[in-house]
Amino acid sequence: MAKPDEGGAPRTDLTAGMSLYRNFLNVGIMTTGSRILGFVRDALVAAVLGTGPAADAYLAAFRFPNLFRRLFAEGAFNTAFIPLFSKSLEQEGPEPARLWAARIMSWLVAVVTIVTIFAEIFMPFVLAPFVPGFLDDPAKYDLTVLLTRICFPYLMCMSLMAAYAAILNALGRFSAAAFAPILLNIVMIAFMAPLLLWPNTDVETAIWIAVGTIAGGIAQLALVYAAIRRAGFVPTLHWPKWDGEVKRFWILAIPAVIAGGITQVNIFVGTIIASSADSAIAYLYYADRLYQLPLGIIGIAIGTVLLPELSRHLKGGRDKEADASQGQALLISMLLSVPAATALIALAQPIVSVLFQRGAFSATDSYETAQTMIWFAAGLPAYVLIRVLQPGFFAREDTRTPTVFAGISVVINVALSLILFGALKHVGIAIATSVAAWANAALLGIWLARRGHFRLDAEDWRRQGLIIGAAIVMALVLWGLSIPLAPYLLASAPLIVQLLALGGLVGLGLVLYFAAVHFSGAQPMGQLLRRLRRTG
Numbered sequence: 457m458a459k460p461d462e463g464g465a466p467r468t469d470l471t472a473g474m475s476l477y478r479n480f481l482n483v484g485i486m487t488t489g490s491r492i493l494g495f496v497r498d499a500l501v502a503a504v505l506g507t508g509p510a511a512d513a514y515l516a517a518f519r520f521p522n523l524f525r526r527l528f529a530e531g532a533f534n535t536a537f538i539p540l541f542s543k544s545l546e547q548e549g550p551e552p553a554r555l556w557a558a559r560i561m562s563w564l565v566a567v568v569t570i571v572t573i574f575a576e577i578f579m580p581f582v583l584a585p586f587v588p589g590f591l592d593d594p595a596k597y598d599l600t601v602l603l604t605r606i607c608f609p610y611l612m613c614m615s616l617m618a619a620y621a622a623i624l625n626a627l628g629r630f631s632a633a634a635f636a637p638i639l640l641n642i643v644m645i646a647f648m649a650p651l652l653l654w655p656n657t658d659v660e661t662a663i664w665i666a667v668g669t670i671a672g673g674i675a676q677l678a679l680v681y682a683a684i685r686r687a688g689f690v691p692t693l694h695w696p697k698w699d700g701e702v703k704r705f706w707i708l709a710i711p712a713v714i715a716g717g718i719t720q721v722n723i724f725v726g727t728i729i730a731s732s733a734d735s736a737i738a739y740l741y742y743a744d745r746l747y748q749l750p751l752g753i754i755g756i757a758i759g760t761v762l763l764p765e766l767s768r769h770l771k772g773g774r775d776k777e778a779d780a781s782q783g784q785a786l787l788i789s790m791l792l793s794v795p796a797a798t799a800l801i802a803l804a805q806p807i808v809s810v811l812f813q814r815g816a817f818s819a820t821d822s823y824e825t826a827q828t829m830i831w832f833a834a835g836l837p838a839y840v841l842i843r844v845l846q847p848g849f850f851a852r853e854d855t856r857t858p859t860v861f862a863g864i865s866v867v868i869n870v871a872l873s874l875i876l877f878g879a880l881k882h883v884g885i886a887i888a889t890s891v892a893a894w895a896n897a898a899l900l901g902i903w904l905a906r907r908g909h910f911r912l913d914a915e916d917w918r919r920q921g922l923i924i925g926a927a928i929v930m931a932l933v934l935w936g937l938s939i940p941l942a943p944y945l946l947a948s949a950p951l952i953v954q955l956l957a958l959g960g961l962v963g964l965g966l967v968l969y970f971a972a973v974h975f976s977g978a979q980p981m982g983q984l985l986r987r988l989r990r991t992g
Contacts, residue, residue: 486631486634486635487634487637487753488753489638490637490638491749491753493638493641493642493645494641496645497641497644497645500645500648500649500652501515501648501665504648504651504652504661504665505658505661505662505665509593509596509658510599510658510659510661510662511658511662512590512596512600513596513599513600513603514662514665514666516586516590516600516603517600517603517604517606517607517666518603518607518666518669520586520607520608521604521607521608521609521610521611521614537557537560537619537705537709538622539850539852540556540704540705540708541553541556541623542851545626550689554690554691555691556701557619557623557689558691558692558693559696559697559699559702560619560702560705561616561619562693562696562697563696563705563706564616564619565612565615565616565693565696566696568612571611572608572609572611572612575608576605576608579601579604579605579608583597583600587600599662602663603663603666606666606669606670607666607670609670610669610670610673613670613673613674613676613677614673614676614677616677616681617633617636617676617680619691620633620677620681620683620684621680623687623689623691624680624683624684624687627689629683629687631683632680632682633680633683636676636680639675640672640675640676641672642672643668643671643672644665644668644672646668647664647668647671647672648664648665648668708853708855709855711855711856711859729874736881736882736885739821739824739828739882740828740882740885740886742808742825743808743826743828743829743886744832746807746808746811746829746832747829747833747836750792750796750836751793751836751839751840754789754792754793754796754840754843778851779911782844782847782910783916785844786841786844786916787916787979789837789840789843789844790837790840790920790923791973791978791979792840793837794837794924795923795927795930795965795969796833796836797833797834797836797837797927798833798927798930799930799931799934799962799965800829800830800833800836801830801833801834801931802931802932802934802935802938803934803961803962804827804830804833805822805826806942806958807826807829808822808825808826808829809826809945809946809947809954810945810951810954810958813947819947822947824882827883828886829886831883831886831887831889832886832889832890834890835889835891835893835894838890838893838894838897839893839897841901842893842897842900845897845900845901846900848900848909848910849900849903849904852909857903858900861899861900862896864895864896865896865899866892868888868891868892868895869889869891870888871888872884872887872888872891873889876888919977922973922976922977922978923973923978923979925972926972929968930965930969930972931965933964933965933968934961937964938961941957944956945957
């Protein structure tokens with residue numbers, strides 16, 4: 457029999473699944489909006505800054521605090537914070553949980569403040585290893601230092617925002633934190649739009665965009681702070697003190713920091729390898745932007761919703777509901793990621809051609825980018841599976857095991873990249889990336905299964921097989937239809953014709969796939985819509 461939640465109402469497998477579906481939909485919609493506005497923001501940066509030295513300086517300056525944000529805030533903080541916070545909330549109640557959160561946040565603010573102060577003072581020396589190519593151009597390097605000093609306090613905003621968002625997510629309130637990236641893009645777009653009408657020098661423009669970045673960070677922080685005030689759960693910061701619970705938190709957080717660092721090293725090494733071939737970095741970048749869209753929407757939404765959901769159930773002793781949540785997350789992630797992957801593979805050339813092939817982007821560029829995207833797309837379900845399986849460790853306060861597996865996947869990635877790059881160039885790096893992702897997902901799944909924390913019964917396997925079959929059929933139909941539609945998808949056709957042809961193919965693919973899924977019984981659409989309408 458299901459145990460009651462805090463309000464006394466029994467929680468069942470079905471209501472847990474409905475809640476997960478509904479929360480996933482909300483976060484997915486917000487993430488989609490953020491990604492679309494992110495493309496608009498990038499287009500505006502390109503329009504007002506171009507690709508000159510000032511653009512390089514700003515992009516490097518923006519990337520630098522983002523590196524530390526990933527280490528100190530989003531990944532490391534959330535994976536360690538949410539399980540322990542959920543445990544305190546379930547076992548001790550709201551007020552002890554709020555006081556515990558205040559102790560941890562006080563340490564986070566102290567650490568980030570120290571890092572920020574030292575970075576601001578010693579920025580000319582700190583930045584040098586990250587942009588060694590800029591050192592030969594003193595004016596460009598000095599501008600990068602100035603812009604990084606302007607942007608770096610963004611780290612403080614994002615660290616506090618990540619902490620507040622973690623609390624809100626653990627409380628089952630996802631909307632404000634999911635909307636925050638949209639707000640960042642809106643603010644930055646608002647800052648850049650006037651520059652289209654009143655152009656300035658590149659240096660002035662870069663400084664103005666950097667100021668807009670900070671303004672966006674402050675707006676994000678204000679948004680989640682208002683949400684946590686409405687929830688009545690604002691932690692009161694104080695002078696940090698060391699105790700057993702703080703020590704436990706950092707024991708969990710440090711492996712996550714290392715994992716984040718490993719990922720950044722992996723990206724850095726891949727860039728170094730690709731830099732030895734003409735245009736390889738550009739092909740990888742454009743292919744990455746395309747497959748990251750479904751990955752971000754599905755993977756981020758699943759990871760954001762599933763970790764607090766699992767943590768609450770496990771800390772409350774609701775193991776059956778935890779298993780149901782992970783099973784539902786697996787189903788919906790494969791339901792969406794498998795057709796996304798097969799569609800990207802089947803329509804790789806038309807997608808790249810329609811979206812990018814104009815101006816300096818040639819037919820050869822389209823072909824090479826499409827080949828790269830095919831192999832990135834082959835790893836898309838694995839990346840989403842990682843997002844589904846990692847919370848099974850994090851919710852049980854095990855951050856070490858996923859970190860070890862991430863390290864193994866990095867070794868595989870780098871080794872395969874070095875082996876394949878000589879013959880396949882950028883495509884070899886994409887192959888290596890996908891193989892490493894599947895290896896990581898397999899290790900996570902096998903280890904969870906060995907511990908008895910993850911299992912699929914015969915019905916689950918049947919449904920997954922039907923999903924894969926439906927996705928393959930859809931992809932074959934799309935590929936077949938793209939051949940007679942080729943004249944309407946070429947760069948020589950009017951853009952509106954290209955967009956209508958590609959949009960028609962995508963729409964047909966969606967109808968065909970979900971019809972196959974429905975009539976095969978893998979996921980009846982009526983049941984799916986009921987889950988999305990219910991709040992659980």
